[in-house]
Amino acid sequence: MADDREAELxxxxxxxxxxxxxxxxxxxxxxxxxxxxxxDDIVRELTEELPKQLDRIxxxxxxxxxxxGGRRANRRTERVTAELRAExxxxxxxxxxxQIKRQQDNLNQLEEQSADYGADVPLHVTNHIIRIQxxxxxxxxxxxxxxxx
Numbered sequence: 198m199a200d201d202r203e204a205e206l207x208x209x210x211x212x213x214x215x216x217x218x219x220x221x222x223x224x225x226x227x228x229x230x231x232x233x234x235x236x237d238d239i240v241r242e243l244t245e246e247l248p249k250q251l252d253r254i255x256x257x258x259x260x261x262x263x264x265x266g267g268r269r270a271n272r273r274t275e276r277v278t279a280e281l282r283a284e285x286x287x288x289x290x291x292x293x294x295x296q297i298k299r300q301q302d303n304l305n306q307l308e309e310q311s312a313d314y315g316a317d318v319p320l321h322v323t324n325h326i327i328r329i330q331x332x333x334x335x336x337x338x339x340x341x342x343x344x345x346x
Contacts, residue, residue, distance in 0.1 A: 221319070224310050228303065235299050246288070253281055286343055293340040297333060304329045 256277050307326050311318045 220313075221310075228306060231303070231306075249284075253284065256281060290340060290343050293336050293343070297336045297340070300329050300333045300336065304333065 304326065307322060307329065311322050311326065314322070
């Protein structure tokens with residue numbers, strides 16, 4: 198009877214370990230899926246931005262041609278240049294904010310996963326958390342630069 202009970206407990210323990218491993222792999226798969234979804238979002242945003250970017254390039258070419266022709270920059274050229282600069286900065290700031298949010302969402306998810314492990318957090322989870330924290334700080338530093346802080 199005790200042997201049967203011990204065998205049942207070993208079986209249950211083994212099953213729990215397998216479930217824990219599957220849960221970990223499932224969590225990792227969800228993170229990868231979210232990253233693919235984020236890439237898809239970025240591709241869509243870039244596709245929408247492409248016509249605007251082409252228009253900016255055309256304006257920049259006109260400015261270069263105007264200046265290459267030996268003429269001094271007129272008010273229109275100065276205005277277009279200032280507008281282009283502001284648009285580029287605003288576009289970069291918006292992109293940095295989106296990236297920070299995505300990285301923060303990923304970090305939150307990994308920290309929740311880490312909490313599930315308690316004291317036995319796998320090294321790859323800890324390393325991923327550290328990489329994301331560094332990336333967030335890099336993005337925030339660049340954002341501060343563009344915002345003039």
